[in-house]
Amino acid sequence: MNHASLYHRASAVQRRDAKQIFEEFYDVMQWRRDGGDKIIDVGSGSGNVLMENIYPLFPPNFDEVMSTDCSEKMVEFARKNYGETERAIFEVLDIACKEIPEHLNGRFDHVLSFYCLHWVQDQRLALENMNKLLRVDGGDILLAFLATNPIYDVYLTLAEREKWRCYMKDTMKFISPLHLSDDPGAEFKKLLEETGYEDIAVQIREEVFIYEGTQK
Template identity: 55%
Template sequence: MNQASLYQNANQVQRHDAKLILDEFASTLQWRSDGEDALLDVGSGSGNVLMDFVKPLLPIGGQLVGTDISSQMVGFASKHYQGEERTRFQVLDIGCDKLPQELRGSFDHVTSFYCLHWVQNLKGAMTNIYNLLRPEGGDCLLAFLASNPVYEVYKILKLNDKWSEYMQDVEQFISPLHYSQNPGEEFSQLLSDVGFIQHNVEIRNEVFVYEGVRTLKDNVKAICPFLERMPSSLHEDFLNDFIDIVISMNLQQGEDNQDQKFISPYKLVVAYARKTSNIVNKFLDEKPNQLIFKGIN
């Protein structure tokens, strides 16, 4: 999860989905007429999704801030993209109790791709995203996992005596919406609760195909939080057990190494929300019949 250089080369799913969603919502984002938009990205990781797909959308005078809870990821991104103008990276825990003062109310847009499923305090994270946006208004575009087979694989691995000592807190690494009967409705309500008047939430059923054992192992190594807790001599054994469980779940196609593929069906939350100005919010509080809630579940 903290191996930035590995993640940079093994985040195919994240890149694939982020590009599709940004292409879809590029014209929906409320860009400023003066072209001086400030955008903060939550969970930028190694930075390649942000720089390859988000930055090209930003007006030429815009400012970009990439954030991540991992200082290693931030260090990697800062060094790798140090020549990029109007761009900086900094450490930020989006689930923190109190935002850094210099970030509060400073942004026109907040984006986040494949990060929020790591945050158990999802309401706290969304409150912080709301407070990152300017008082006069702004919007956010978010995509994160509602559910994924990897969470069930983790739970099975935890039952194995070989791995249980490294995975006692496995539930902390499972999306807070994984067990929800209606994740779209639940997240839509959460957006309303923290203050977003206008929002669209969609749960998309997706499938990604990993071509071969090595590709799947590299992806697991890039995101699995448990590997860094165990001796490196155990990594390959852990990954082999991971693959065996995936096969037992009938998520494999092909019998030999040449045509072997692994299927990952997952549910993706895609949400767009706008923060209205304090003046508009006051008006709506006085005239509740004017309030419009919009959601797609």
Template identity: 45%
Template sequence: MNEASLYSKYNGLQKNDASFVIDNYLRLIQWHNNENILDVGSGDGDVILELLLPKLPKNFNKFVGTDISEEMVQFAKSKCNNNSKIDFLRLDISSSNVPPEFHEYFDHIFSFYCLHWVVEQRQALKNMFDMLKPGGDMLLTFLARNPIYDIYENMAKSNKWAPYMNNIKKYISPYHHLDNPENELENFLKKEGFISHLCRVEERSYTFPSFSVLSKSVSAVNPFIKKLPENEIDNYIEDYIKEVRKLETVTIESYNNNNNNEEKIHVPYKLFVAFASKPQ
């Protein structure tokens, strides 16, 4: 996800789900004065700056947004208007060690649409546990299952695209093929020492207004495009769209838009919402 400006224009799905979680689950958090807050996987910063911060108490001490992509970090920084209480830093949440200055530093941790990218789930959760103060909590949301992963797997089987789509499991949610993903995540949380208060899979759907918007949204997050030769990117997107049309779970609806025939794409998926705390 290194095309920060493209992602910022075509992240409607991610912002839609972040709004849903903030509106319905932010109430679980108890706030106090002068608290430190962490966001894991901040991307372009839109979710924090546009959706989350307006809903938070104004008397927090520090808000730190993090992302594995330095390009995303710099893009988010450019939107901060030199607010001394807000900073964006590069952080790999699955690294073997967290920065020492963050050990038991944060009162609250958020993460929106990040953890499905993380293969080392236990290490990521351990790091968040270590960064929370005793009694601190975290609110997480990320994909449990999505048709996009079925498309990745189907395209990786083709002779044409397989050379560019190796290590396919690295880019598929670890929970995508599980019958009871809630149980798996809850077990991970408990094994890392968390008290799990909520671990739920929400049935969600999102409608892309056209295949053009879907194509740009795919280009913004698809991890394989940057591995392709420049002259093959359009062909890859075309084949991706063909795979979308094959999916039985996806509904395509034709409609007339300013005398142009368009198609809406309704995509169902499963979204994790988890709320857990570190014991006092």
């Protein structure tokens, strides 16, 4: 997850899902009547999904989009490839940081995040921080991430096997915090309520993606 150019080439599932979800929820999002929306994307990775698949769908008169990631390498890669894009800015941001940088507090109308939150073990802190990014009188967040995935069971199985155990010391860091939940939808909804969100919709969807070949 830290090799930007590889991720850039092998993110077909993320492209499909981010676009589909953004299109589906576009009309529910509270776009400003006067245009001028400020948007932040959390965990943009190499930037390709945001810049190539989501950016073209923004209202034409939006004000700015900030692409962020906790990985400096990812942000550097995104800036190098998309730095010339109009109204786009790039910053390093760990969404589970202790304190949101002052200049980002209350700055945005919309927080987006695709395929990132399953990497964040402290989701409560991440949601609190996302709330701080929003303007004080409202705004919205649109999140899509893995509640669970069969690969997580593979990690857990490997971690128990004598042969592989020594390589699997930090397994839980790579598993979505909701993977072992009996009711991930209810659990995440509760977390959203406790971190100050209103008008919440949480959906658990079962998705299948067929890769084009073994190389992918």
